[in-house]
Amino acid sequence: MPAHETSHKSIILKHPSGAEAEVRLFGATVTSWKVDNTERLFVSKEAILDGSKAIRGGIPVVFPIFGTDEKINLPQHGFARNSDWEYVGLLTDNDEVSVRFSLKDNQLKQSQRSAWPHSFRLNYTVALTEKTLRTTLVVKNEDEDTFEFKTLLHTYFQISDISKIAVNGLTNLTYIDKVQNAAKLVEENQKVTIAGEVDRVYSNVPEEVTIEEDGQAKYRIVKTGMKDTVVWNPWIDKAKGMGDFGDEEYHNMVCVEVGSVADWVKLGGGQTWTGGQVITAFMSELKEQLQRFSSKAEDIVDAIGQPLKPYIPAMSRFLIVATFLEDSLRIITQWSDQVFYMEKHRGFFWGLSHIFLALNVILMLSCSSLVIAKKHQEYAVYGLFAVVILQAFGYGLVFNMSFFLRNLSVIGGLLMVLSDSFNKRKQMFAALPQMSETDRREYFQLAGRILLIFLFIGSAFHGEWSFGRVLVSLVGLAAAIMVIVGFKAKWSAIFLILFLSVFNVLINNFWATQHNHFQRDFLKYDFFQTLSTVGGFLLLVNIGPGGLSLDEKKKAF
Numbered sequence: 001m002p003a004h005e006t007s008h009k010s011i012i013l014k015h016p017s018g019a020e021a022e023v024r025l026f027g028a029t030v031t032s033w034k035v036d037n038t039e040r041l042f043v044s045k046e047a048i049l050d051g052s053k054a055i056r057g058g059i060p061v062v063f064p065i066f067g068t069d070e071k072i073n074l075p076q077h078g079f080a081r082n083s084d085w086e087y088v089g090l091l092t093d094n095d096e097v098s099v100r101f102s103l104k105d106n107q108l109k110q111s112q113r114s115a116w117p118h119s120f121r122l123n124y125t126v127a128l129t130e131k132t133l134r135t136t137l138v139v140k141n142e143d144e145d146t147f148e149f150k151t152l153l154h155t156y157f158q159i160s161d162i163s164k165i166a167v168n169g170l171t172n173l174t175y176i177d178k179v180q181n182a183a184k185l186v187e188e189n190q191k192v193t194i195a196g197e198v199d200r201v202y203s204n205v206p207e208e209v210t211i212e213e214d215g216q217a218k219y220r221i222v223k224t225g226m227k228d229t230v231v232w233n234p235w236i237d238k239a240k241g242m243g244d245f246g247d248e249e250y251h252n253m254v255c256v257e258v259g260s261v262a263d264w265v266k267l268g269g270g271q272t273w274t275g276g277q278v279i280t281a282f283m284s285e286l287k288e289q290l291q292r293f294s295s296k297a298e299d300i301v302d303a304i305g306q307p308l309k310p311y312i313p314a315m316s317r318f319l320i321v322a323t324f325l326e327d328s329l330r331i332i333t334q335w336s337d338q339v340f341y342m343e344k345h346r347g348f349f350w351g352l353s354h355i356f357l358a359l360n361v362i363l364m365l366s367c368s369s370l371v372i373a374k375k376h377q378e379y380a381v382y383g384l385f386a387v388v389i390l391q392a393f394g395y396g397l398v399f400n401m402s403f404f405l406r407n408l409s410v411i412g413g414l415l416m417v418l419s420d421s422f423n424k425r426k427q428m429f430a431a432l433p434q435m436s437e438t439d440r441r442e443y444f445q446l447a448g449r450i451l452l453i454f455l456f457i458g459s460a461f462h463g464e465w466s467f468g469r470v471l472v473s474l475v476g477l478a479a480a481i482m483v484i485v486g487f488k489a490k491w492s493a494i495f496l497i498l499f500l501s502v503f504n505v506l507i508n509n510f511w512a513t514q515h516n517h518f519q520r521d522f523l524k525y526d527f528f529q530t531l532s533t534v535g536g537f538l539l540l541v542n543i544g545p546g547g548l549s550l551d552e553k554k555k556a557f
């Protein structure tokens, strides 16, 4: 959903890129704007959010007066930021998603209507793209006579340290310095830095102003229809004097507010006026470079993978069951050795050993074929689960850690097959009617992802340590965690496929061993189990991590 209402009377707006904003109906105040999972607006921890006071932070809308006015008996900055606005609805246009709010004179308190006795409508739009937030105010004079107003979008920007920021674009402009008895001054600095209380109204400001932090652009503010820009930071004493502002919070905020406040805007009867801003949030250079690199690399992998794509599902299914196919062939080709082993070492009596081995072979061959052929997949997967359990008990490997970890991964691969089958078959799991098909698919995908990484963990911590191995294992571990939480899961799965394939060929090289066939068989068994896990990761690359993942959460719209 691109926009939904919350229980605390606010609208959450979501852009497919992951950008998000929250707008309270009280004051139509934008109280949150997140880009790249980072909050960009400042809201005080002491802010009062129960509607008894204007919100200290975000973007309060100032209208129809700025500050106080001797002739108009309204609270400081007018009534717009203290009124409950109406949510008009959602609009989507190309890349932009937006929500609109409105406030009409008949929604005001009687005292406010008499203090500013005009018939009007305000329409306020809050719009998101990947990196921008647009807030546009439209004032409609629904009277016959002209009225006058001042307005301002009182944006509180989130910054990490006030001593590191500078505001650009104000050089040579005249400003009223409210800290110096409203003296009229000219800005001489190229960059306006803040090292004390600042409260200035700059007039006739060009369209674009930027805020930089540590010399790098952090926000760009482009205004339309409005002439002035206010720069405000209360600094130490004023901060202490405000009940809804933390004593130290002045370090982390700066207000750069676009508006028309130096002069009154005159609006004729029946006329409309429009003003607003588009704010762009920039990332740190390093973050941006990383993102550029990763999207380029993704394109390259996509281009290489394209011709292989149609074969990936079949290939991954084949690999997932490879271990079962190999195992059944081994039992068949070494039938008498196997019977002997079961009777001598596992205490099976004659006949039971034959039944046990035959049952395994039949289950493994038939169920593996069904998985590859994509027929009755769920029953096939249960059949293979049964084989894993039968073997754990039959061979006495229940408490063997390495067997356990490896088989968890094989089960993980099978779970991926199962989840992939869910969108095709509807009437499964009659016993779990409360779960929807999609829910089940997502839970199995999540469980599959978690289990798949166990074999990697087993392999990464097996054998001699060297600096190179530590490094590769650490990167692999990061990839494993990314697979589990489903962040860039396809990417991480590709990395683990490469890692496990190289590891498999180098370590489980049964074809090159001179050992007796038992050891050779162990290596062979490990080799095919690793192949099965690789198959599971391959299926993950193909079907994606599923809804319960950060990757999908970002796309949720």
Ligand SMILES: O=P(O)(O)OC[C@H]1O[C@H](O)[C@H](O)[C@@H](O)[C@@H]1O
Pocket (backbone or CB within 6 Å): 054, 076, 077, 178, 199, 200, 230, 231, 232, 255, 257
């Ligand atoms: O405390 P408030 O009414 O929200 O006003 C906060 C500030 O808003 C603007 O930036 C004014 O220029 C300041 O003089 C004022 O202190």
